[in-house]
Amino acid sequence: MSLDRLSLNTATTKRWTLQEAVDGAVRAGLPAIGVWRDRVQEAGVAEAAKIVADAGLRVSSLCRGGFLTAEDEGDATAALDDNRRAIVEAATLGTRELIMVVGGLPAATAPGGPARTGTTGRDLVGARQRVADRIGELAPFAAGHGVRLVLEPLHPIFAADRAVISTLGQSLDIAEPFPADVVGVVIDTYHVWWDPDLQRQIARAGAAGRIASYQVCDWILPLAADPLLSRGHVGDGYIDFATITRWVAETGYTGDVEVEIFNETIWDTPGDETVATLAERYLRLVQPFL
Amino acid sequence: MSLDRLSLNTATTKRWTLQEAVDGAVRAGLPAIGVWRDRVQEAGVAEAAKIVADAGLRVSSLCRGGFLTAEDEGDATAALDDNRRAIVEAATLGTRELIMVVGGLPAATAPGGPARTGTTGRDLVGARQRVADRIGELAPFAAGHGVRLVLEPLHPIFAADRAVISTLGQSLDIAEPFPADVVGVVIDTYHVWWDPDLQRQIARAGAAGRIASYQVCDWILPLAADPLLSRGHVGDGYIDFATITRWVAETGYTGDVEVEIFNETIWDTPGDETVATLAERYLRLVQPFL
Numbered sequence: 001m002s003l004d005r006l007s008l009n010t011a012t013t014k015r016w017t018l019q020e021a022v023d024g025a026v027r028a029g030l031p032a033i034g035v036w037r038d039r040v041q042e043a044g045v046a047e048a049a050k051i052v053a054d055a056g057l058r059v060s061s062l063c064r065g066g067f068l069t070a071e072d073e074g075d076a077t078a079a080l081d082d083n084r085r086a087i088v089e090a091a092t093l094g095t096r097e098l099i100m101v102v103g104g105l106p107a108a109t110a111p112g113g114p115a116r117t118g119t120t121g122r123d124l125v126g127a128r129q130r131v132a133d134r135i136g137e138l139a140p141f142a143a144g145h146g147v148r149l150v151l152e153p154l155h156p157i158f159a160a161d162r163a164v165i166s167t168l169g170q171s172l173d174i175a176e177p178f179p180a181d182v183v184g185v186v187i188d189t190y191h192v193w194w195d196p197d198l199q200r201q202i203a204r205a206g207a208a209g210r211i212a213s214y215q216v217c218d219w220i221l222p223l224a225a226d227p228l229l230s231r232g233h234v235g236d237g238y239i240d241f242a243t244i245t246r247w248v249a250e251t252g253y254t255g256d257v258e259v260e261i262f263n264e265t266i267w268d269t270p271g272d273e274t275v276a277t278l279a280e281r282y283l284r285l286v287q288p289f290l
Numbered sequence: 291m292s293l294d295r296l297s298l299n300t301a302t303t304k305r306w307t308l309q310e311a312v313d314g315a316v317r318a319g320l321p322a323i324g325v326w327r328d329r330v331q332e333a334g335v336a337e338a339a340k341i342v343a344d345a346g347l348r349v350s351s352l353c354r355g356g357f358l359t360a361e362d363e364g365d366a367t368a369a370l371d372d373n374r375r376a377i378v379e380a381a382t383l384g385t386r387e388l389i390m391v392v393g394g395l396p397a398a399t400a401p402g403g404p405a406r407t408g409t410t411g412r413d414l415v416g417a418r419q420r421v422a423d424r425i426g427e428l429a430p431f432a433a434g435h436g437v438r439l440v441l442e443p444l445h446p447i448f449a450a451d452r453a454v455i456s457t458l459g460q461s462l463d464i465a466e467p468f469p470a471d472v473v474g475v476v477i478d479t480y481h482v483w484w485d486p487d488l489q490r491q492i493a494r495a496g497a498a499g500r501i502a503s504y505q506v507c508d509w510i511l512p513l514a515a516d517p518l519l520s521r522g523h524v525g526d527g528y529i530d531f532a533t534i535t536r537w538v539a540e541t542g543y544t545g546d547v548e549v550e551i552f553n554e555t556i557w558d559t560p561g562d563e564t565v566a567t568l569a570e571r572y573l574r575l576v577q578p579f580l
Contacts, residue, residue: 108511108528119575122530128486157447159484160509160528170486194449196418196460219450221398227513238398238450240412285409 005290006282007032007060009215009260010039013271018043020271022055028275032058034213034258035093037086045092052093059095060256061150061186061213062086068134069103069127069164076134079103083138091145097212098142099150099186102131104161127164132174135183143182150184150212151175155191157227168192168201175210184212187248188260190219190231193239199247206251214248216241216286217261224264231261234281245289257286295580296572297322297350299505299550300329303561308333310561312345318565322348324503324548325383327376335382342383349385350546351440351476351503352376358424359393359417359454366424369393373428381435387502388432389440389476392421394451417454422464425473433472440474440502441465445481447517458482458491465500474502477538478550480509480521483529489537496541504538506531506576507551514554521551524571535579547576 008025010016010033016024018039025033033052040048040062052059065086070076083100090098103109107121135149142149151171154163165171168185175183185205192198205211218237224230234241259278266274298315300306300323306314308329315323323342330338330352342349355376360366373390380388393399397411425439432439441461444453455461458475465473475495482488495501508527514520524531549568556564 105528119525119530119532122528123533124483124530125533155446156484157445157513161511165486166484167486173486193414194446194456196455196457196463221451223447223513223517225515227517235409238395238412240409240414242409243413243415 002287003029003279003282004031005255005257006030006279007034007058007256007258008275008278009034009063009258010036011063012259012261012266012278013274014267016271018048019051022051022057024271024275025057026055027272028279030275030279032060032256032258034061034063034260035059036063037089040089040093045089049093058256059093060258061097061099062090062093062095063260064099064101064152065149066100067103068131069106069109071106071121080134080137084141087138087142087145087147090147096146096148097150097184098147099152099213101152101154102163102165103127104159104164108161124159124164131164135174135178139178139182143179148181148184148212150186152186152188153191167195167197168205169197172201172204172208172210180209184210186213186215187211188215188217189239189241189244190215190217193219193244198244202247203251206248206253211248211251211253211255213255213258214253215258215260216282217259229262229264231263233261233266233277234259235285241285242289245286249290257282257290292577293319293569293572294321295545295547296320296569297324297348297546297548298565298568299324299353299548300326301353302549302551302556302568303564304557306561308338309341312341312347314561314565315347316345317562318569320347320565320569322350322546322548324351324353324550325349326353327379330379330383335379339383348546349383350548351387351389352380352383352385353550354389354391354442355439356390357393358421359396359399361396361411370424370427374431377428377432377435377437380437386436386438387440387474388437389442389503391442391444392453392455394449394454398451414449414454421454425464425468429468429472433469438471438474438502440476442476442478443481457485457487458495459487462491462494462498462500470499474500476503476505477501478505478507479529479531479534480505480507483509483534488534492537493541496538496543501538501541501543501545503545503548504543505548505550506572507549519552519554521553523551523556523567524549525575531575532579535576539580547572547580
């Protein structure tokens with residue numbers, strides 16, 4: 001029993017600065033940390049890299065790039081520029097995995113607010129094609145910096161407003177034209193646990209060498225008022241972690257297992273307590289199946 | 291422009307009795323009605339059949355059978371018995387389409403409340419297999435009554451607590467061993483709009499002769515506190531009805547288009563107003579693409 005593949009995502013201990021999260025991970029014996037850009041930018045990228053390196057932690061991933069579905073040319077250009085900055089940040093931090101949340105439908109995400117009783121901005125097929133096209137635009141820049149664009153399928157509850165990529169299979173279809181070290185996928189149990197095709201697609205992702213991260217947190221009910229914050233500690237919800245973890249392990253995946261939980265109650269809990277809980281759940285419900 | 295394929299589901303005008311819903315549909319010029327069992331049982335099955343027949347309406351479907359995932363033998367037997375009653379009701383009402391909401395995980399649906407911090411009752415693969423097995427048990431009885439068991443994939447937001455069938459493709463996989471007139475599928479835009487494989491699976495369902503119903507309502511945001519009630523009138527949300535309706539039409543589907551909306555605000559609206567709105571939306575956003 002060991003924590004040697006467990007990574008704390010900074011979103012899980014949201015009230016902690018990067019330095020505090022790094023210190024908390026070290027205190028608990030975790031070897032890795034997954035970092036959100038807000039915490040990196042707050043510290044400054046160079047300083048953030050130093051904080052993590054001085055602590056001797058691995059950076060399992062940087063969250064996040066993406067938001068590539070804009071119809072407006074100016075918005076699209078701004079999004080591509082921001083993704084290039086994220087790629088540089090990932091390289092500076094010493095991680096090759098940049099998680100991409102690809103964005104929702106223009107009707108649900110446009111700055112002016114959603115269109116009502118209409119039909120514009122609802123072309124899901126078109127939005128998905130724009131994601132594929134813009135991944136193609138970013139890929140050479142990412143490759144040049146030794147960074148992988150990691151497509152994250154989000155639970156279909158977020159298909160309208162956050163990510164038009166909803167399944168692992170769809171992520172792999174988009175990744176397929178690119179080398180495995182340039183475009184990968186993340187398997188986040190919260191987003192994909194329900195997928196009847198999951199076993200097959202995990203195997204496919206592993207065979208292609210595209211599994212960039214395995215993230216664990218649970219699907220709890222009732223949903224929180226903001227469904228974004230409706231994640232729970234492993235074991236508090238309905239996901240079969242033994243089965244999904246076995247499927248991931250069977251591919252030969254040897255990377256980190258990251259815990260990323262958005263949940264107001266957990267955020268209100270002292271960070272050390274949260275880290276202790278996630279380590280205990282990991283050792284009991286995930287690690288034995290890795 | 292015509293309403294000759296539009297069906298009012300009684301859940302949309304929830305405050306109306308069956309007689310009131312039938313009268314409302316007739317007043318608005320609708321030729322069909324989709325009926326929930328609570329409204330049928332309230333009137334009595336024979337009387338319900340007479341109410342609909344006297345009005346000259348078609349019954350596009352009966353909602354609903356299902357809930358087939360129990361692990362407990364007694365619960366499973368009770369569920370099968372209830373489904374046999376639903377089959378008889380459908381036959382008596384003169385519809386051959388019995389919608390099946392197949393049930394969730396035992397951990398989320400057990401009478402004693404959900405198990406916590408555990409692992410039991412979370413075997414999604416096993417729950418899905420039980421559904422397939424029990425559809426097999428019910429199929430001969432359904433066939434003997436001229437009734438089709440219509441599998442309804444539910445949005446993955448409901449995978450834990452209501453339906454372990456989450457995609458149209460999965461429904462078709464379960465249906466495949468049975469004749470097309472014994473096990474079918476329903477395409478409900480609310481549940482399947484996000485599916486990257488939707489066009490292909492709709493074509494597959496059509497080619498197999500398994501499309502029992504096309505149901506339309508919209509995905510609105512923010513989600514209602516109870517996500518079950520988070521449906522909107524066509525055009526009030528983010529679904530691309532033109533595209534999905536074209537995909538259904540391309541299969542040669544000539545059946546009814548049913549409007550089934552669960553939404554407190556709509557339920558608080560006078561029924562005639564609701565029916566007028568859904569007819570207007572149908573004529574503008576669905577019918578032109580049929």
